[in-house]
Amino acid sequence: MLPDRAQTVRDAVGLGLAVGLYGVAFGAAADAAGLDVWQALVLSAVMFTGASQFALVGVLGAGGSAAAAVGSALLLGLRNTVYGVRLVPLLRPRGVPARAGTAHLVIDETTALALAAPDRGLGRLGFLVGGVVLYLTWNATTVVGALGAAALGGTARAALDAVVPAAFLALLWPRLGRGFAEPAVQRRVALGGAVVALALTPFVPAGVQVIAAVVAVVLAGRPRREVAA
Numbered sequence: 001m002l003p004d005r006a007q008t009v010r011d012a013v014g015l016g017l018a019v020g021l022y023g024v025a026f027g028a029a030a031d032a033a034g035l036d037v038w039q040a041l042v043l044s045a046v047m048f049t050g051a052s053q054f055a056l057v058g059v060l061g062a063g064g065s066a067a068a069a070v071g072s073a074l075l076l077g078l079r080n081t082v083y084g085v086r087l088v089p090l091l092r093p094r095g096v097p098a099r100a101g102t103a104h105l106v107i108d109e110t111t112a113l114a115l116a117a118p119d120r121g122l123g124r125l126g127f128l129v130g131g132v133v134l135y136l137t138w139n140a141t142t143v144v145g146a147l148g149a150a151a152l153g154g155t156a157r158a159a160l161d162a163v164v165p166a167a168f169l170a171l172l173w174p175r176l177g178r179g180f181a182e183p184a185v186q187r188r189v190a191l192g193g194a195v196v197a198l199a200l201t202p203f204v205p206a207g208v209q210v211i212a213a214v215v216a217v218v219l220a221g222r223p224r225r226e227v228a229a
Contacts, residue, residue, distance in 0.1 A: 008122045012113055012130035019050075019109050020137025026053055027145020033061030037146040044142040048135060049107050052077040083111040090114055090123050105131030192216070 023044060030040035035057065047053050052073035059069035084106045091114065093102040110131040117123035196216045 004118070004122060005125060008113075008117060008126045009129050012126045013133050015109055015113065016130045016133030017137055020134045021141055022050060023138040023141030024145035024148070026050065026057070026138075027142040027147070028149040029054060029057045029061070029145075030142070031146045031149035033057040035060075035146075037143060037150070040142050040146040041139060044139045047073070047077075048104060048138065049077050049080060050138070079108075080106050083107075087111060087114055087127070090120055091127060102127075105135065107131075107134075109134060 056073040113126035114123040
């Protein structure tokens, strides 16, 4: 294997394993929200986007409706559509199965691996290796987390109330340094959304504050039209 390809594979495998370990926290969160092991595994296998999965089980665990949970997850997952548009010219999947498989692996980490590569071939390699390793690791650790949380019992499981939000923040924070806007701008937007969500939490059903926060930051970020004199 050529040096550049070997380095790309090492980077992709390392990233996939490191991020995939957060699946343990998701499995525990799913158990705390009342999902069984199979339901948690299906979510990881079918949805496969960490922030959206944490949002969905977080809303359900807080007593929110299924509609609010799904709405929150979809809003957080919209960024993957933007990533997909950017990656199509690079990856060029051919045929329905290849396109479906590629689309399923489009997340923050695989996008970063593909776009950071010096050429198209290495970008496709990093995307594929990183995506497959992360997918397999994420699903395996989801099962470990769900089974472990189920075995802990009530008292020990209560500690997950602190661990799961911390894991979600650790998973989300690095993403605020990537994207189309400056990292400082992204973090200010995230902080504004958090303030709106926290302010609404005591007054609205679980999950609604997430949707309201997204709407608020989108409206705040709209370009201002110049007022004619």
